[in-house]
Amino acid sequence: MTQYEAIGRRHSVRRFQMTAIDPHIMKQINCFIQTLAPLHPQAAYRIAVVEAYNTQKHVFKGMFLVQAPYYLVLSAKDHPFAAVNAGYVMEQLVLYLVSKGFATCYLGDAKSKPDLDQYQPMIVVAFGKAAATAVKKPASRKKITELVNQPPVAQQNARKIIEAARIAPSAFNLQPWRFMMQDGKIHIFMKKESLMQTKRMKELTLLDIGIAMCHMALAAEELWLDWRLSREDTSKEPVWKGCQYVATLYYEIKSF
Ligand SMILES: Cc1cc2nc3c(=O)[nH]c(=O)nc-3n(C[C@H](O)[C@H](O)[C@H](O)COP(=O)(O)O)c2cc1C
Structure with missing residues (x-):
């Protein structure tokens, strides 16, 4: 299974087998x-793997925790794009794990001990083999027409890219991503929600956007497109009432 195929297979798993993974794997x-x-590249981060298969206690404090044999802890240095970047890189790892038969669950409230240097914990992901009793029911998603400024999305490439983002995981399943299409461009916006009042909720929402951007990049790659993720010049930034502009996916058919 490729990482792109894993997008459609992934769902959050909250029950795990408390067994160790083969050291070779x-x-x-x-x-x-x-x-x-x-x-x-300037948004410095690091990922640590925490082993917990031989403990019954919760390794982290916080709410909505899940007991798992392993956790990934992503810590990052302070940077304007630290949260978006955290979602973007962590989702690559989540999809890799799913493609190899592992199950995962983001834990937005898991509090790990702050690192002693400038790196601060940003997000924790539980992973391991799913328990036989794990729930497999997929969570609901908004329709594509609710996510774009001008439905329907007739252009096939744009549709496939937005569809990949549509099914991304998000904190509280808020699905904060919105998309504005232009020729060869998909502008990515973050819906401003009332839940976003706290600093942490805003951080998680930006992290969600990073996750969706990872799905979009994998879809563009799957379509054999030349693509890049960047931002429009400040003077040309697209505007959408009630939303915050985050980035743009630029894409075109590869010329060989
Ligand atoms: C940033 C983030 C934080 C999350 N935090 C939690 C959490 O603390 N506990 C939990 O059980 N699920 C958590 N989730 C999982 C979401 O609830 C889940 O992705 C969403 O409901 C969609 O379901 P799905 O992942 O099965 O597609 C989180 C997801 C994301 C992306």
Whole structure:
């Protein structure tokens, strides 16, 4: 299974087998972590794997926790795009794990001990083998027409890219992403929700957008498109009432 195919297979799993992963496989996971492509090279981050298969206690404090044999903890240095970047890189890893038969669940409120340097914990993901009793019911999603400024999305490439983002996971399943289409461009917006009042909720919402951007990039790659994620010049930034502009996916058919 490719990472792109894993987009459609992934769902949050909240019951795990508390068993250790083969050290050889663990080594491969750690190697993959080194290959992750960040959105912003200046947004410094690191990912630690926490083993918990031999403990019954919760490793983290916080709400909505899930007990799992392993956790990924992404910490980042302060940067304007730290949260978007965290979602973008963590989702690459989540989809890699799903493609290899593992189950995952983001834990937005899991509080790990702050690092002693400038890196601060941003997001935790539980992972391992799903328990036989794990719920497989997919969560509901907004229709594509609710996410774009001008439905329907007739252009096939844009439709496939937005569809990949539509089914991304998000904190509280808020699905904060919105899309504005122009020729060869999909502008990505974050819906401003009342829940976003707290600093952490805004951070999680930006993280959600980073996750959706990872799905969009994988879809563009699957379509053999030349693509890049960037931002419009400040003077040309697109505007959408009630939404905040985050980034633009530029795409065109590859010329060989
Ligand atoms: C940033 C983020 C934080 C999340 N936090 C939690 C959490 O604390 N506990 C939990 O059980 N699920 C959490 N989730 C999972 C979402 O509830 C889930 O992605 C959403 O309901 C959609 O369901 P699906 O992942 O099965 O498609 C989180 C997801 C994201 C992206």
